[in-house]
Amino acid sequence: xxxxxxxxxxxxxxxxxxxxxxxxTSGDPGVRRAGFEALVAAYWxxxxxxxxxxxxxxxxxxxxxxxxxxxxxxAQEFFSAYDPAQARFxxxxxxxxxxxxxxxHRAERRLRRGGGAVHLSLDFAGxxxxxxxxxxxxxxxxxxxxxxxxxxxxxxxxxxxxECHADGYEIRFEVFKQYDLVTDGExxxxxxRAIAERLGIPATQVTNHLAWSRRRLxxxxxxxxxxxxxxxxxxxxxxxTLFGVDAA
Amino acid sequence: xxxxxxGLVLGGVxxxxxxxxxxxxxxxxxxxxxxIVIGSMGKGLVAGLLIGFVxxxxxSLAVGLIAGTAIAGLxxxxxxxxxxNAATGQPYxxxxxxxxxMVGLIVGYATQKFGSARSG
Amino acid sequence: xxxxxxETLRHLxxxxxEPELEGDRYRLGPLLxxxxxxxxxxxxDLALGRxxxxxxxxxxxxxxxxxxxxxxxxQILARLEHPGIVAVHDVGMLRDGRRFYVMKLVRGARLDxxxxxxxxxxxxxxxxxxxxxxxxxxxxxVIHRDLKPGNIMIGEFGEVLVLDWGIARxxxxxxxxxxxxxxxxxxxxxxxxxxxxxxxxxxxxxxxxGQIDLVDARSDVFSLGAILxxxxxxxxxxxxxxxxxxxxxxxxxxxxxxxxxxxxxxxxGRFLDAQPVQAHRETWPERAGRFYRTYQTAILLVLAYLxxxxxxxxxxxx
Numbered sequence: 001x002x003x004x005x006x007x008x009x010x011x012x013x014x015x016x017x018x019x020x021x022x023x024x025t026s027g028d029p030g031v032r033r034a035g036f037e038a039l040v041a042a043y044w045x046x047x048x049x050x051x052x053x054x055x056x057x058x059x060x061x062x063x064x065x066x067x068x069x070x071x072x073x074x075a076q077e078f079f080s081a082y083d084p085a086q087a088r089f090x091x092x093x094x095x096x097x098x099x100x101x102x103x104x105h106r107a108e109r110r111l112r113r114g115g116g117a118v119h120l121s122l123d124f125a126g127x128x129x130x131x132x133x134x135x136x137x138x139x140x141x142x143x144x145x146x147x148x149x150x151x152x153x154x155x156x157x158x159x160x161x162x163e164c165h166a167d168g169y170e171i172r173f174e175v176f177k178q179y180d181l182v183t184d185g186e187x188x189x190x191x192x193r194a195i196a197e198r199l200g201i202p203a204t205q206v207t208n209h210l211a212w213s214r215r216r217l218x219x220x221x222x223x224x225x226x227x228x229x230x231x232x233x234x235x236x237x238x239x240x241t242l243f244g245v246d247a248a
Numbered sequence: 249x250x251x252x253x254x255g256l257v258l259g260g261v262x263x264x265x266x267x268x269x270x271x272x273x274x275x276x277x278x279x280x281x282x283x284i285v286i287g288s289m290g291k292g293l294v295a296g297l298l299i300g301f302v303x304x305x306x307x308s309l310a311v312g313l314i315a316g317t318a319i320a321g322l323x324x325x326x327x328x329x330x331x332x333n334a335a336t337g338q339p340y341x342x343x344x345x346x347x348x349x350m351v352g353l354i355v356g357y358a359t360q361k362f363g364s365a366r367s368g
Numbered sequence: 369x370x371x372x373x374x375e376t377l378r379h380l381x382x383x384x385x386e387p388e389l390e391g392d393r394y395r396l397g398p399l400l401x402x403x404x405x406x407x408x409x410x411x412x413d414l415a416l417g418r419x420x421x422x423x424x425x426x427x428x429x430x431x432x433x434x435x436x437x438x439x440x441x442x443q444i445l446a447r448l449e450h451p452g453i454v455a456v457h458d459v460g461m462l463r464d465g466r467r468f469y470v471m472k473l474v475r476g477a478r479l480d481x482x483x484x485x486x487x488x489x490x491x492x493x494x495x496x497x498x499x500x501x502x503x504x505x506x507x508x509x510v511i512h513r514d515l516k517p518g519n520i521m522i523g524e525f526g527e528v529l530v531l532d533w534g535i536a537r538x539x540x541x542x543x544x545x546x547x548x549x550x551x552x553x554x555x556x557x558x559x560x561x562x563x564x565x566x567x568x569x570x571x572x573x574x575x576x577x578g579q580i581d582l583v584d585a586r587s588d589v590f591s592l593g594a595i596l597x598x599x600x601x602x603x604x605x606x607x608x609x610x611x612x613x614x615x616x617x618x619x620x621x622x623x624x625x626x627x628x629x630x631x632x633x634x635x636x637g638r639f640l641d642a643q644p645v646q647a648h649r650e651t652w653p654e655r656a657g658r659f660y661r662t663y664q665t666a667i668l669l670v671l672a673y674l675x676x677x678x679x680x681x682x683x684x685x686x
Contacts, residue, residue, distance in 0.1 A: 153372060154371055214388075218384045225428070347680075
């Protein structure tokens, strides 16, 4: 386990990656599939929250709804119709979901899962647990946005952990986890000194590791966001939501 | 226009007009109107100049109004006491004091409001 | 890993956006506000022991256009030394690569927050200060391009400040000679033609249509007209001369507007002094009304004198 502070500075700004949204129009089925999976990773939880809170579906129905929605979306190539000039992708997906849910609601039937359907193994139990009911005055769109932001952060945190482990800098993620991922509120967030003692490292290294992790997390987060956006303007717009949406 | 000069000019003009108004309020004085107008104008010039100096000394609207009324009233007082109604023998006291003091009030207001503090 | 809680999410959103100032000259304070490409925090200058405002580029802006613009904003502010423009104290780069600059901390209220409590003459006098500040900038070749009530602050001492010069444009040529057509050639690093920057409702038509080459001092005059409209419209109904002034300032044709912020201010000044304004052709009743309002007390005093004379005359008649 490395104990020296990493002198490599993380790349502070996200590189320009190809938008996943554009992957849907690719001729290569492999590219389309990869784009689809990344999209599901970002949107399955907001979709679940939306079906639960906006459409008042029971957890089991909402689970099925999410699976069916993405199955149909892939089969019928919903997302290749997306035009960045018209709306944000997040809005477009939510509208597709609403249309899908309305149809299913009216027909009162489930879509059959045919051959080639996607079965997604997703942590619905975790999603249900994390699902926060709407505060008075908050719209269902807010819940969708909130879950979308949470998904992005979760994905970025997971990627950060994998990166730290792959590089042999587990200590970095551990410091980050012990300080920034504490869930019991600001009042019981440990001091740097306490973390340093717990992990057997100097307090200055706690500061350095934390700073490095946050910087890297920021980059990973913005990279993920950029992949989900159809244009630079949408990316800048969505970044406002990413840092600004009220997570209450 | 500075305050003393404004007071002088306005006092003279209003004094002359005030004198002329005697033709309407007391037509019997018509034969001596020239003297009345000259006297009234002279009174107005002096009172107006004094009011202008007071306004320059104390840059306050209230002071201008009070001083104007008082100075003009003081100047009007001997005139008011001297002039009597030939028929009744009573002095034209209020008929002279009130309008006379009001002219001073107007001059006091004007010098404070429209006069400049410095010469020019 | 289980999903993060709402509280953890809020915490991460805050810390990821915040600038890293550990060990620096500045200690971070509360968030003051978010602008187009920057976030402003209160901070303590530990070297001088004073409170300052620290503006940092938002995390999502990559190096490149936004960074250039942010740096230019700081440079513009630094070169415009005027009581109506917030002074820049310092510029720098954070450890995470984001640019920041430090400026004077201003406490006060935005124009749209504070207007309701003030009389029309007070609002108009503040407006004259805004025009003065913008004229100062124009003379130095800087166009603001985002003038609106939200970017004007009335400080705690009554000072009027024009904020957020983030999309200001520097004209490449020297300040225009008197009477010459306004300079239009853009400086290096300027916005590409077709880009729309500004706030709807306050943007001149040439700005709204992305005709960057046509944006000059008169575009700011348009925005000033819109601000005047907002300030005057709080008095219901707004005086007609003021309506004429803001209509002229907001003329869709740049050539038909006031040629400068100073010209606009001069006309508003005339209105405040109860003088005829150039933008408005007075009707006779309006002229008489203005004369009466200007000399109201004197007129009433003379009328009182005449009334007194008439009363004595009437009394004599009985």
